[in-house]
Amino acid sequence: MEKSHYYCSTMNILGVNVHYEVYEKYPTKPTMVLIHGFLSSSFCYRKIIPLLENEFRIIAIDLPPFGKTEKSTRFVHSYKNMANLVIQLVESLQIKKAYIVGHSMGGQVSLIAAKERPDLFEKVVLLCSSGYMKRVHPTLIFGSYVPYFYLCIKHWLARQGVLKNLYNVVYDRSLIDQEMMDGYMEPFHDDRIFMALNRMIRDHEGDLGAEELKLIEQPSLLIWGDEDKIVPVQVGERLNKDLPNSTFFSFKNTGHLVPEERPEHVTEKIFDFCQAN
Template identity: 80%
Template sequence: MEKAHFYCSKMNILGVNVHYEVYERDRLNPVIVLIHGFLSSSFSFRKIIPLLEKDFTIIAIDLPPFGKTEKSTKFVHSYTNMARVVIELIQALQISKAFLVGHSMGGQVSLNAAKQRPDLFEKVVLLCSAGYTKGVSPTLKFGSYVPYFYLCIKHWLASQGILKNLNNVVHDQSLIDQEMMDGYMEPFLDNRIFMALNRMIRDHEGDLPAEELKLIEQPSLLIWGNEDKVVPITIGERLRKDLPNSSFVSFKHTGHLVPEEKPEHVSEKIGNFIFQAQ
């Protein structure tokens, strides 16, 4: 079967050069927007993109300051602003209707975008979405103003190590290979990301509270890993109660990186959810 046409590009949005990828086979196909999680990139969707590109046009975005997007210290790295980046990119590509798929932090960005533009985004899929965390502690926020604090962030991430981080987010650790480690490590070879993360600490406003979640009326599908150690399944069950038009599914023996661990199952659930009549 013929593969989808692929191209990647950068667009200046809110003063930042944002990297995005487009996979398109048929212009009439529904549009899915993939939004990755914290310390990640569109690389995290590499296994579900080939499974979805037959039926959908796919747009994968690297949020500031991750992936191949510019690592800016001037951009305000709030969820509200990241959602604006998504919205402005989709509008610039002259797309009038789209579906959001957000993993982890990308789930909160997706919810923010859905809240800001219910006319633009028809449905939302949340993959182990972040939820209910407050803003950064005053002490950490104060630290972000200290000169060279970004070096502390770099040291902390280095002390964790890529293998330790992946072991924490993947239940089946046999899936971790060199390609996976290299893909998740690559953005951190650019020292500017630590300066941008320093700014992100300052700008982080916390997750949407329950009273705002209850106002999001678009249908939403929540997909979880039963063994998620980063965002426990209890968060998913709580989101299920607060999002008024939501459904919930979970996979056994699966951790936080559900697109990596269960690509076929996740892709099938996404496709069925988007094509089902409302």
């Protein structure tokens, strides 16, 4: 019987139980760490993992409070703390060097991790990364201290609905099927996620500024969708100017969910980028 090259596990880091998945078809291949975006999980990489795993050992992490990771109200949900969590998990797996890939919010987490540990993360791939966002409005931060404010968050997300949210993030709506809706909806069946999101509003510190971005010297690959409504392509072009060693690509007729919409193209760009000296 062939030995499985996939396993998932949980590790307690910074007081929270973190779910991660490992794909090691060829364990000696370079390691690639995948970080998802806001209101998402490692599920968003389901189409590119099978294409990447022949060339990389892959670690896909569910950031708190998303995916299968614990929905904690004690964890500080700042980008810096999330980056620290990623660093500690990667080090605990005895990984000395890795490529890091971040989608949307995961792009900011990846940038901070790369800035903090250039020795650990040698190249960065940003897929429609968030950029230049400020801290949330003080009124919203004040609201997060109001008892049961998390129910307002739950109500707002329920009113949006999974289908409406997916319409916002993909250009070709024919890609949306039941499997996709179920996969993105699953973590929200647990009410504790709304309590943790309430805490996240309080902890969110805003994105890295231009001066901090200029300190990130690792090679960076930026991939965008021209029709991205969540993080417009102009943000990617601005990041390309501020990151000193970056390359920028954008795909036509593509929205925010580039790993779902353009898996083959994204994988091809990642291969070329990681194999270049």
